[in-house]
Ligand SMILES: Cc1cc2nc3c(=O)[nH]c(=O)nc-3n(C[C@H](O)[C@H](O)[C@H](O)COP(=O)(O)OP(=O)(O)OC[C@H]3O[C@@H](n4cnc5c(N)ncnc54)[C@H](O)[C@@H]3O)c2cc1C
């Protein structure tokens with residue numbers, strides 16, 4: 001909508017005031033790494049982060065989310081969104097949120113996710129330091145993905161703050177913003193354009209090419225054996241991925257053994273029992289018995305099935321899976337390039 | 344840390360995952376491993392569904408599992424399920440008795456397209472527990488018999504003790520409107536009927552090419568039955584398969600039941616064979 005400017009010191013006051021009145025979640029340091037966490041004051045906020053261990057999806061889709069509470073004779077849903085400002089989300093993670101918004105909304109609206117999503121204002125921020133395995137420049141083709149309410153770009157001495165929605169605009173009242181000048185807006189654009197050039201890896205194929213070739217590779221046993229041969233089905237690549245959203249549902253008793261919760265937990269399609277069903281007499285049937293078929297399923301989902309729905313692969317190019325995989329076989333650039341070039 | 348709760352309409356929106364209470368009106372155990380329940384929602388509301396749809400049925404504290412609806416949709420104030428004791432949740436369900444409650448979500452998914460069957464010959468092939476979800480369709484057709492052509496029903500179980508619905512079978516056998524054939528993999532001394540896998544029933548039954556076929560049973564059964572149907576010249580789009588997959592959410596989110604780009608819980612569990620025969624991992 002419009003561009004504003006806030007001085008560095010006023011930005012501190014803005015964040016502090018915000019944090020006193022609302023829940024603010026943003027990048028904070030955790031030992032040598034970064035995570036999205038609740039922020040009490042601006043000193044904790046680390047907009048110079050390269051990447052967080054887990055993506056911000058956890059704000060709407062927590063690793064462990066209570067869906068219902070029960071006691072001996074009643075069950076109650078627990079949807080209770082909390083007004084939140086999610087600050088400092090990199091553009092590739094905004095894209096990830098935009099994809100999960102679509103997926104939790106399509107066909108059956110999942111209010112256990114959407115209620116918190118709607119109660120959240122997202123302030124994106126420019127990438128000041130590009131993570132070593134990132135390739136988002138070739139995945140999101142723009143620094144301006146849908147799904148955020150305002151965009152913050154760091155310049156020397158202050159920030160350009162661009163509002164995108166009325167929710168983003170509402171934040172203006174909480175700080176000392178002034179209209180941005182033409183040169184400030186131009187400087188912000190060039191900072192963002194520079195970041196695009198800093199991703200070391202890239203995946204130079206169109207979404208349609210990727211969908212078609214990955215689908216065609218389904219029956220190529222040799223290819224999938226080769227790609228997945230070192231996989232030990234740990235599911236780490238799923239866990240760190242901003243667009244993975246599979247889950248398990250489990251009931252958990254309280255200590256009284258009469259009441260408890262129905263809770264959903266993140267789940268991972270790479271783990272062995274994900275598609276197994278129990279048969280009478282203690283047997284099992286597993287529709288994806290081998291690690292090759294599970295590894296293939298992950299890439300079919302991202303590269304073909306969800307790609308066909310979303311119009312682009314369900315991959316933002318964040319590079320988290322590349323770093324999380326102990327045997328370094330999860331990197332989508334490597335996997336997709338191998339599929340594209342296999343002959 | 345201050346946290347204002349959010350007071351827009353979305354806070355009142357309903358969760359897809361909160362079940363409703365259903366009272367057990369009747370319960371009996373037809374075999375050593377199965378229990379047959381007649382249920383009614385505690386608030387008196389009806390269950391409106393199409394044959395072939397499923398429910399997520401649970402006991403709070405133990406979890407929930409997908410179960411086919413085993414009664415006819417023409418009787419909506421009560422509904423029936425048959426649960427086989429397999430693991431944790433099914434055991435907890437089968438420990439419940441008359442007067443207890445089960446917690447139910449649904450109906451979920453996509454059932455049999457009864458309008459597409461109307462006016463045609465129908466063959467139902469049910470193996471093992473597969474008779475339960477198809478019973479809603481069998482009853483439906485039996486109730487509206489004149490709307491359908493010839494009606495053949497194949498039912499197979501491991502041994503005579505595993506055959507479910509004894510009263511129904513008596514009716515099916517005696518009703519001239521239904522050509523009922525049953526078989527067991529292993530006979531006992533009392534058994535005088537057919538012995539062998541379900542495909543052996545095709546030997547003595549001639550099917551018209553126009554027959555609409557419904558298949559529900561263990562995963563291994565499909566391939567062999569479809570081979571017989573191919574030989575009988577039955578088209579893929581006239582074959583309906585009721586598929587089983589691991590399920591957690593039942594609403595197309597959790598990913599567990601995915602087959603290629605389809606979700607068994609919302610695109611199925613009933614698919615036409617034409618829809619899925621080219622989907623890798625389907626059968
Ligand atoms: C469409 C459909 C219709 C079904 N209809 C019936 C029916 O009418 N009667 C009946 O007795 N059974 C039916 N089943 C099978 C029934 O759902 C499983 O036997 C049951 O889930 C086993 O759960 P458990 O907790 O007892 O076993 P566990 O071994 O403890 O299983 C753990 C969890 O894995 C999942 N799971 C395991 N096996 C299956 C499975 N076969 N299908 C789906 N999820 C599974 C469930 O979430 C379960 O809670 C149906 C399954 C499907 C998919």
Ligand code: SF4
Pocket residue numbers: 237240241242243244302314315316317318319320321322332
């Ligand atoms: S697949 Fe890997 S690179 Fe792509 S979004 Fe998921 S974690 Fe990031």
Ligand code: SF4
Pocket residue numbers: 230231232233234235236237238270324325326327328329330
């Ligand atoms: S690809 Fe790597 S991270 Fe993913 S399950 Fe296999 S070993 Fe684990």
Ligand code: FES
Pocket residue numbers: 589590591592593594595596597598599600601606607608609
């Ligand atoms: S059961 Fe969750 S997607 Fe089908």
